[in-house]
Amino acid sequence: MQFPFVRNGVKSGEFRVIATLPMTTVMFSTSTKIEVRQGNEVSQMGIGVHHPIFHPTVQNPPEAATVGLETVSQLIDHISQKFLSYRNSKRPTHGKCSVVLYGPYQNKEIARGVAHTMNMRFEYTDASKLIKDYPDDSVAAVDELFTGRGPCVLFIDRFDNVAPEVGRGYSYITDVIAAKLKLTLDEPLENLVFIIAGARWRSFVEPGIHSRVSDVLFCGPQEEQQEWDSVGTCLRRLMTLPYKGEHSRWRTPSVVLYGWNSSQMWNVASSFAACRSLKLVRAEASHLLRLYNRVGHAAVADLFLRATCERPALLFIDSFDTVGDHAMINELCVHLDNMDRQVHVFVAVRWWQLMNPQLLEAGRLDKQVFCGTATTKVLWDYVGNQLLRHQQSRGP
CATH class of the missing domain: 3.40.50.300 (P-loop containing nucleotide triphosphate hydrolases)
Structure with a gap:
């Protein structure tokens, strides 16, 4: 949604709301980013971090939290520089072009900012879609996720949902997915696909995944x-x-x-x-x-x-x-x-x-x-x- 910013009857900028706004709750969702654009300058006011509550009345709405502009820009610059160095080196990617971004704040917008900085296409998927009824179907879903894609920045949300520590009471399906993900990250990718995996806590992601990615970064103030x-x-x-x-x-x-x-x-x-x-x-x-x-x-x-x-x-x-x-x-x-x-x-x-x-x-x-x-x-x-x-x- 875009709204004109008018001063003295002259349009001098625009107010944009990116992503969803559940009107029934009068709240921003976790994917809501607020920006104010005036001329060529863009100022980010904040990012919603709480999940929308689909109920007509919210008696006690959670307090909003934001990630500062300095933290956001630092993360985007750090990841972009790392990805650009591998793109310019012309060497096999062997899982080194992947980053795990974790924390309570909205990491999807960070990934989108990296894609914009690198002038590459941004693609989004939910890792829970990899969970199928049968192991063979889950393995095929992982193969489909990484093959046949052109150059892009691929953001895999809720990555901690399918990569638990093996043998600790979780389903056999997620164990199969974790093993397949590790094998995939060990192999060179056909096309230039930079992977950013979003998680809530780094401890929820299996250590074997940590050792195969380029970096694990906290999305928020240090x-x-x-x-x-x-x-x-x-x-x-x-x-x-x-x-x-x-x-x-x-x-x-x-x-x-x-x-x-x-x-x-x-x-x-x-x-x-x-x-x-x-x-x-x-x-x-x-x-x-x-x-x-x-x-x-x-x-x-x-x-x-x-x-x-x-x-x-x-x-x-x-x-x-x-x-x-x-x-x-x-x-x-x-x-x-x-x-x-x-x-x-x-x-x-x-x-x-x-x-x-x-x-x-x-x-x-x-x-x-x-x-x-x-x-x-x-x-x-x-x-x-x-x-x-x-x-x-x-x-x-």
Whole structure:
């Protein structure tokens, strides 16, 4: 969409919105890029990073986050220079013309900027399309993805969805795809195809893929990289716990996200749901408490029923601190013990130590992930333990 920018009755520029704008939510989607063009100068105002919620009313829209112009231009320049050096060297590409771009921000626009800088065609595909019902079909899909393409910049989104660590409870199909991708990256490509793979966390991509690409870059400010990597490592450790049983591909333990930044915890939950192909169902604990006081246990039952209807789904309950020792805890424990295997629960709190012990029992919310850096975690846990000790000393 383009809108004229008029000053004193004279058109002096244009306002452009690139990609989709879901009007039912009054929100930008993750693929929305905002620019202001005046003459030959283009100023980027921001990039939406949250997924659109297709619901007529948004009571608590997530906070918008943007990637600064300096960070965007640095990434585009770095990748473009790397690709140009291989294009000018006239040597076989052996997987060296590929980059993994990960992080919570919109990496598709970075890839599009690289294609524009190199004056090459931009092509986009979703890696989940490689997942077929039979291994031979998945292998054929990988071959089709890389063969028969002319010179272009190929962006493969959700790359972490099909390249999991082998032998850790995921489906046989994704193991086959990961092996085929490694073989393909080892071979020289017929045409000049530069590959940019988009992922949420680098730890979600198999190490064998990392060793075959030219570079792994964080899409976002450098001061946020350590924090994002720490969260990804913790989530990866939880996902790779040994598990044998029904629906093993979707098996994920319920998790307590804790820390001081509520928007970061929402970022983690939405990104995790996206890369695991889970439908995200969000609820505010304070709103749930008000419903419980009005209609009783039906409020909790309806929430879990809504998540079950969307399965495989991730139920995210924000501001869970407000629950405290409310009578609703007993009802929550009942549903946590009996929920569908394809429904997973993430709750956001400041300190998990202050949660009711019933919720932290095995099989319920028994896993904790700190949304922050490893050094900050030590201090944050110390404060939480001191608050718990003070609370216990006061008695009931």
